[in-house]
Amino acid sequence: MGMLLVPFLVASSATAEQRSGNVYLLPPCVTTVGEQIDSLITMIFWLCAVIFVATQATYIYYLIKYRRRPGVPAHYSHGNNTLEVIWTTAPTLVFLALAIYGNRVWENIHRAAPENSLVVDVSGYQFGWDMRYPGVSGKLAPMDVRKISPENRFGTDPGNPLTSQDVISNELVIPVGRPVHLLLHARDVIHSFYVPEFRLYQDCVPGRTIGWVWFQATRTGDFQLACNQLCGTGHYNMKAPIRVVTEEEFQKWLVSRQQKNAGVAQPAAAIQAKAASLTGAAAKNTL
Amino acid sequence: MSASATTDSHAVQATHDDHGHGKKGLMHYLWNTDHKMIAMQFLVSAVFFLLIGGAMAVAMRWQLAFPGHPIPVIGHFLPSGIVNDEGAIMPSGYNVLVTMHGTILVFFVAMPLLIGVFGNFLIPLKIGAGDMAFPALNELSYWLFALSGVVMMASFWVPGGAPGTGWTAYAPLSSVAAYNQTPLGQTLWCTALFINGLSSLTGAVNYITTVITMRAPGMTMFRMPLPVWAIFLTAILLILAIPVLSAAAALIIFDLNLGTSFYRPAGAGQPLLWQHLFWFFGHPEVYILILPAMGLTSEILSVNSRKPVFGYKAMVWAMIAIGFLGFIVWGHHMYVSGMNLTLSAAFSVSTMVIAVPSAIKTFNWMGTIWRGSIHYTVPMAFSVAFVSMFVIGGLSGIFMASTPVDLFVHHTYFIVAHFHYVLFGGSMFAIFAAVYFWFPKMTGRMFNNTLGWIHFWMTFVFFNLTFFPMHNLGLGGMMRRIADPTVYDCLRQLQPLNVVCTIGAIGLGLATIPFVVNLLISLRKAPDAPANPWNSTTLEWTLSHPIQHGNFAVTPTVYHGPYEYSVPGLAKDFLPQNEKAPAHVTLEAH
Numbered sequence: 001m002g003m004l005l006v007p008f009l010v011a012s013s014a015t016a017e018q019r020s021g022n023v024y025l026l027p028p029c030v031t032t033v034g035e036q037i038d039s040l041i042t043m044i045f046w047l048c049a050v051i052f053v054a055t056q057a058t059y060i061y062y063l064i065k066y067r068r069r070p071g072v073p074a075h076y077s078h079g080n081n082t083l084e085v086i087w088t089t090a091p092t093l094v095f096l097a098l099a100i101y102g103n104r105v106w107e108n109i110h111r112a113a114p115e116n117s118l119v120v121d122v123s124g125y126q127f128g129w130d131m132r133y134p135g136v137s138g139k140l141a142p143m144d145v146r147k148i149s150p151e152n153r154f155g156t157d158p159g160n161p162l163t164s165q166d167v168i169s170n171e172l173v174i175p176v177g178r179p180v181h182l183l184l185h186a187r188d189v190i191h192s193f194y195v196p197e198f199r200l201y202q203d204c205v206p207g208r209t210i211g212w213v214w215f216q217a218t219r220t221g222d223f224q225l226a227c228n229q230l231c232g233t234g235h236y237n238m239k240a241p242i243r244v245v246t247e248e249e250f251q252k253w254l255v256s257r258q259q260k261n262a263g264v265a266q267p268a269a270a271i272q273a274k275a276a277s278l279t280g281a282a283a284k285n286t287l
Numbered sequence: 288m289s290a291s292a293t294t295d296s297h298a299v300q301a302t303h304d305d306h307g308h309g310k311k312g313l314m315h316y317l318w319n320t321d322h323k324m325i326a327m328q329f330l331v332s333a334v335f336f337l338l339i340g341g342a343m344a345v346a347m348r349w350q351l352a353f354p355g356h357p358i359p360v361i362g363h364f365l366p367s368g369i370v371n372d373e374g375a376i377m378p379s380g381y382n383v384l385v386t387m388h389g390t391i392l393v394f395f396v397a398m399p400l401l402i403g404v405f406g407n408f409l410i411p412l413k414i415g416a417g418d419m420a421f422p423a424l425n426e427l428s429y430w431l432f433a434l435s436g437v438v439m440m441a442s443f444w445v446p447g448g449a450p451g452t453g454w455t456a457y458a459p460l461s462s463v464a465a466y467n468q469t470p471l472g473q474t475l476w477c478t479a480l481f482i483n484g485l486s487s488l489t490g491a492v493n494y495i496t497t498v499i500t501m502r503a504p505g506m507t508m509f510r511m512p513l514p515v516w517a518i519f520l521t522a523i524l525l526i527l528a529i530p531v532l533s534a535a536a537a538l539i540i541f542d543l544n545l546g547t548s549f550y551r552p553a554g555a556g557q558p559l560l561w562q563h564l565f566w567f568f569g570h571p572e573v574y575i576l577i578l579p580a581m582g583l584t585s586e587i588l589s590v591n592s593r594k595p596v597f598g599y600k601a602m603v604w605a606m607i608a609i610g611f612l613g614f615i616v617w618g619h620h621m622y623v624s625g626m627n628l629t630l631s632a633a634f635s636v637s638t639m640v641i642a643v644p645s646a647i648k649t650f651n652w653m654g655t656i657w658r659g660s661i662h663y664t665v666p667m668a669f670s671v672a673f674v675s676m677f678v679i680g681g682l683s684g685i686f687m688a689s690t691p692v693d694l695f696v697h698h699t700y701f702i703v704a705h706f707h708y709v710l711f712g713g714s715m716f717a718i719f720a721a722v723y724f725w726f727p728k729m730t731g732r733m734f735n736n737t738l739g740w741i742h743f744w745m746t747f748v749f750f751n752l753t754f755f756p757m758h759n760l761g762l763g764g765m766m767r768r769i770a771d772p773t774v775y776d777c778l779r780q781l782q783p784l785n786v787v788c789t790i791g792a793i794g795l796g797l798a799t800i801p802f803v804v805n806l807l808i809s810l811r812k813a814p815d816a817p818a819n820p821w822n823s824t825t826l827e828w829t830l831s832h833p834i835q836h837g838n839f840a841v842t843p844t845v846y847h848g849p850y851e852y853s854v855p856g857l858a859k860d861f862l863p864q865n866e867k868a869p870a871h872v873t874l875e876a877h
Contacts, residue, residue, distance in 0.1 A: 025763040025784075027777050037691050041762075044689060048682040055678060059653055063671060066592070068660045073860065074853040075658035078877035079598035083654070084647070088601075091646040095639035095685070102689035103632040109691060110628050126466065145552075189460040190558055192623075192698070196764025196777060199695040205559065205625040206459060207552025212628060224775055228698045228766040230453045231460060232467065233379040236769040 027196045030223070030244065031215040033109050034199030040105055044098070113214035117181035118174065123154060124184075124191030124204045127234030129225060130154070131172050135165025136258050140183075145207055148187055155185075167257040171241040172225055175250035176217045184210040194228035195242060197221075203229055217244045320422035321836050322407045327729065328429050329403030330722075333396050334806070336436065338799065340391035343384045345796045348753075350376040352782075352789035354771040368448035379468075381770035382451030387439075389454030390476070393576070394483050395436055397710060400718045401579040402487070402525075403432065406494055406518040408729060412827035413512045415503025415845065415865075417837040420496040424489050431486035439479035442472040450476045453768060455569070458550030458561035462542035470543050477536040477543075484533040491522035491529075498522075503826070505845035509603070509877075510864070512825050512849040513596060516603050517582025520610045521575050527614070528571040535564035562624055566617035574613040576710060577677075578606055580717030581648055584670045586850075587720050588652055590823050591667035592659030593860050595850040598651040599877045605644035605651075612641040622693045631690050638688040645681050649674065660853070660860075664821075665739035669720035672747050676712025680705055683758060698768075701761025707754045719746065719802070726809070727816030731832030734813060738805040745798035753791030756784045824863045825849050848877050 024045070029038050066074075119140055121132035132154050134140045141154075141162035148155035156163045174180045184193055186204035193213070194201045202213050227238035245253070319325065342361060349358045355375050358365075362374025369380030376384070407425065411418055419425045442449040447469040452461040456476070464470035498519045502511070511519075539561070541547040548554025550561050589596045596602060618626060618634030652674045661667070683705040687693045696702065719742070726734045763781045765772055772778040772785060818831040826843055843865040851862040856872045868874055 025759045025781070027764045034695070037695050040689060040691050041686065041695070044686055044692065048685060052678065052682055055649065055653070056675060059656075059674065062653065062656050063661065066656060066659045066661050068593075068662050072660060074593040074660040076595070076853045076855055076875065077597070077658070078595045078875045079601065079651070079654065083650070084598055084601045087650040088643060088647055091643050092640070095642050096636070098685065098689060099636045099639040102635060102691055106628070106632055106635075106690040106694075109694070189463075189466050190457055190624075194698070194766065196695070196699075201623050201694055201697045203624045205552075207558065208625060210625050224777065226766055226775060229457070230382065230385070230451075230768045233382065233451070235382070236378050236771050237774050239775065 028221075029197065029199060030217050030219050030221060031198045031200070032218060033215045034197070035218075036105050036109065037199040040102065047094070047098075110212050113181035113212075114179045117179040117214055119181045119183065120172065120174070121154060121183045121185065122172070122193060122204070123148075123187060124193070124227060124231075124238070125153075125187040126189065126232050127227070127238040129170070129172075129227075129238070129240035131169045131240075133167040133169065133254060133257070135162065135167060137162060137165060141166050143209075145185065145209060148185065153187065165258070167254065169257065171243060173243045173245060173250060173253050174217060175247045176220050176244050178247065179214055179216045181211075181214040184213060189231050190229050191227045191231050191238070192229035194226045195223055196226075197223050201228060220244045220246060318426060320418070320426045322411050322419050322422070322425060323729070323834060325425050325429050326404045326408035329399045329407065329432070330729075332433060332436065333399040333404065334803065336391050336395040336399075338803075340388050340396055341796055341799060343388040343391070345792050346376065347381065347384050347388065348789040348792035350381055350770060351772060352786045354773055366443050366448070368443070376770065378770040379451055382453075382768070383449045385768050386451055386453050386456075386476075387449055390439065390480075392710070393454060393572070394480065395432075395439070397576050397714050397718070398487065399432060401576065401583075401714065402490060402494075402518060402521060403429070405514060405579060405583060405721055405725070406490065406522070408725065409512075409514050409827065410494055410497055410518060411501070411838060412728075412830070412834075413515050413825050414498065414501065414506050415826050415839060415843045416497060416501035417839065417842075419493045420501060421493050425493050428486045428489040428493065431482055431489065435479045435481075435483035435486060438475055438482060442475040442479075445471040445475060447471050455565060456539065456561075457565075458539065458542070458558050459552070459556070462539045462550040462561070464543060474540055474543055477540045480536045481533050481540075484529045484536075487525050487529050491525040494518060494522040495526070503839075503843050503845055506864075509600065510845055510848050512582075513585040513599070513602060514579065514582040517578045517580075517606060520606050521578045524571045524575050524578070524610055524613065528568045528575070531564055532568035532572075535561060535568070538564075559621075559625060562621055563617070566620045567614075569620065570617040571610075571613045573706075573709070574609050576714050578609065580673070580714045581606065583717045583721040583724075584673045585648075585652065585655070586825075587666050587670040587724050588655045588674075589850045589852065590724075590821050591662045591664055591670070592656045593662070593852045594655055594659040595848075595852055595875075595877065596651070597654030597657070598647075599848065599850065601647055602651055605647045608644040609641065612637060612644070616641055619688060619693075622690050623697050635688055635690045639685075642681065642685065642688070645677075649678055649681070664723075665734070665736065665743055666720040666724035668740070668743045668747075669716045669723070672743075673713060673716040673720065676708055676716060676750075680708030680712055683708065696761055698766060699761035700757040700765045700767055703767050704754050704757035704761060707757070711750060711754070716746075719743075722806075724821070725827075726806075727820050728827055728830075728832070728834075730810055731816055732809050732813035733816045733820065734809045735805050738801045738808075742798060742801040742805065745794060745801070749791045749794030749798055751791075753788050753795055756787050756791075760784050760788070822859070822861050824851055824861050826864055829863060829865060847874055850877075 029035060121140060123130045130153055139162055141156045141160050143155040145155055184202060184204040186206040188206060190203055190205055192201060192203045198215055200215060202210060204210060221244050223242040225240040225242050227235060346358055346361050357374035362370050369376060369383055371377050450469045450473040452467055460466050461473055467473055538549040542549055548556040550556045550558055585596050585602055616634060616638045618630055619638040622631040687696060723734055723739055760781055765778050765781060819828040845864045846867045849864055851874060853860045854862055854872055862868060
């Protein structure tokens with residue numbers, strides 16, 4: 001179906017380079033989850049294309065062939081039970097197969113996040129996003145959704161030493177090739193975490209932690225996080241930058257933020273060593 | 288059952304002298320318990336709302352194609368809460384348009400047209416009854432509807448303005464004043480839906496009672512025309528679904544005004560409770576909007592193909608299956624809402640299964656035209672197009688029924704394309720077909736054929752131009768309900784497609800002109816219609832215009848099923864339901 005529109009779009013938009021490679025104008029896919037979804041879309045597309053062309057060709061053929069012609073009366077028939085059984089059974093089998101196959105992919109996407117995942121707390125509010133990364137200890141400070149308030153944006157415990165170590169950011173920076181496990185929160189109304197290039201949508205519900213979303217980016221690049229659940233006046237512009245970077249760049253970024261956070265000047269060599277060890281660990285984990 | 292129907296319908300006719308007919312002047316049109324006049328009241332009101340809701344859609348399309356540019360012409364007529372001084376839509380105003388367009392088109396256009404107009408007009412005439420079972424309740428149903436429309440539109444003029452929380456009004460955005468900034472407008476919105484629900488319920492009670500108790504002798508359930516079956520089943524869905532919406536809306540009113548927190552997590556409420564309640568109503572609602580359209584289309588296809596409906600009983604059972612399954616698929620709106628993931632998987636199975644009865648209906652429509660003698664009239668053109676548009680809308684539904692695909696296309700323009708193919712390409716096309724088809728019976732006049740064809744071709748071409756590219760916008764990652772797609776880098780390159788959709792929408796808006804003009808001039812100038820212009824078999828065509836109050840001078844007796852066309856051995860190619868087949872003719876069982 002989308003094929004018809006491709007020439008128009010390619011001709012009219014010079015920047016549409018990365019969309020021209022597929023028939024549906026999909027944005028580039030940069031996660032392992034997305035690859036599974038894209039192949040399912042392709043499969044359903046061809047199934048629908050075949051059904052559509054077959055039924056519509058037959059339909060149009062009938063519409064032309066059986067137009068009113070003088071001296072040719074309509075055929076008197078109230079139906080055919082054999083046909084009814086066939087066209088009830090066949091779609092049932094096809095649709096059930098699709099549901100079962102789709103749910104296997106669904107389960108696979110939502111299996112537990114790997115141990116080595118980078119855990120990021122993502123918190124949506126009217127109208128923006130806050131991210132929280134683990135501090136130097138490598139652990140996120142524990143939080144409680146009931147403690148979330150305008151003063152305590154993440155609902156963490158101020159008395160916990162981990163809390164002051166947490167790295168707060170307005171952009172989502174993630175390493176390529178390492179699983180990223182998101183803890184999704186909303187501070188006021190329902191928001192949603194939507195990144196078309198990740199093929200990922202999940203509502204963030206106030207009063208709850210949605211902890212089953214994880215993914216692994218397959219290449220670096222700059223993207224945008226969008227809220228895709230109508231959340232008020234500023235909804236249309238509730239976005240945040242996403243940078244998928246190499247593990248080294250990520251560690252450099254995180255360590256510099258941790259350092260700034262801690263407010264303690266550490267010897268440069270120590271930071272380098274720490275970054276190297278983290279990178280090594282991450283690299284091992286991704287294997 | 289038909290034995291008791293006999294006595295009942297006679298009894299009803301005997302009391303038919305006190306229903307407000309004979310009243311002169313304005314009151315004849317304002318308070319009239321004749322089901323035919325009530326149908327006209329619904330028709331006029333719904334067309335009025337169609338123009339308002341449609342204009343809102345064109346305004347939104349303008350904003351999406353040319354964000355921030357003042358809207359020509361329409362911009363100056365929109366309330367100041369929606370547009371700025373220059374006549375360009377503000378983001379908050381866009382949210383209001385999104386909300387009110389959806390609300391108006393669902394509750395004040397599609398439902399009254401399908402159920403209020405054709406339910407009222409066709410049920411008594413088609414089953415051989417004198418009126419509805421409860422004529423005064425019927426008129427009350429219309430006035431509750433009108434009141435709900437006034438309350439809904441009043442929200443534009445209260446402090447804070449109309450709500451901008453979407454027709455789905457997800458809590459806690461809708462239920463907490465600090466979040467939506469429009470507590471008064473939201474309260475009026477909920478109140479309007481509550482009153483509108485009462486209107487639907489009183490109507491539904493009436494339809495069900497009428498169909499069960501007032502059928503003419505010989506009119507067994509399986510001899511009823513398919514529009515009657517469809518609206519009867521729809522009425523059952525209404526009775527089961529509407530109270531849930533009413534209750535849920537009442538809880539929002541409590542949360543907003545009485546300090547309760549049913550949906551607010553800070554007060555131990557549950558935001559997802561609203562979604563479960565709303566969609567428990569909202570999914571049957573989708574079938575409430577398509578079942579009558581299916582029934583109307585089946586009949587128009589049969590009449591104009593001069594062939595019996597293919598698989599009449601399969602059609603009825605498919606509608607019953609849709610009605611039942613429609614209550615166990617609501618979770619497919621919530622795959623990615625934070626609902627339990629296994630529940631999502633379960634709902635995807637029931638959702639795939641509900642596609643089956645729709646497929647059965649499509650195959651039977653194709654079977655109906657197969658080896659027919661197709662008369663291409665204006666209503667037939669809309670019905671033929673209905674089938675194709677419904678197929679597209681059904682197939683795009685398969686994408687979203689699949690849980691992993693929904694993870695990507697949820698809340699994108701893909702879903703906007705999908706439900707417009709079902710609700711416009713489906714329901715609205717069927718409504719247009721039915722308005723043209725029964726216009727001669729409702730008014731005693733023929734419509735203007737040329738204007739009808741102009742209306743059809745403009746609607747068909749511009750509808751597809753508007754909504755087909757939205758599939759690609761959605762797969763391209765464009766979110767629904769955003770006032771300005773150009774704020775996102777990845778959407779800017781899709782902007783030419785948005786312009787195409789907008790050109791289509793403007794054309795679709797213009798297509799309404801020949802429709803409305805046709806209705807108006809045909810009422811005054813058109814030639815008188817013969818009693819049965821389409822050579823149709825059902826009972827309403829046995830009456831000539833004007834149909835008296837109480838409809839049938841003598842209660843008709845029904846001898847066979849509703850669609851006996853082209854029966855071999857008959858001189859004419861149709862056999863009305865109240866005419867016995869001659870001895871030498873054998874009717875096929877259906």
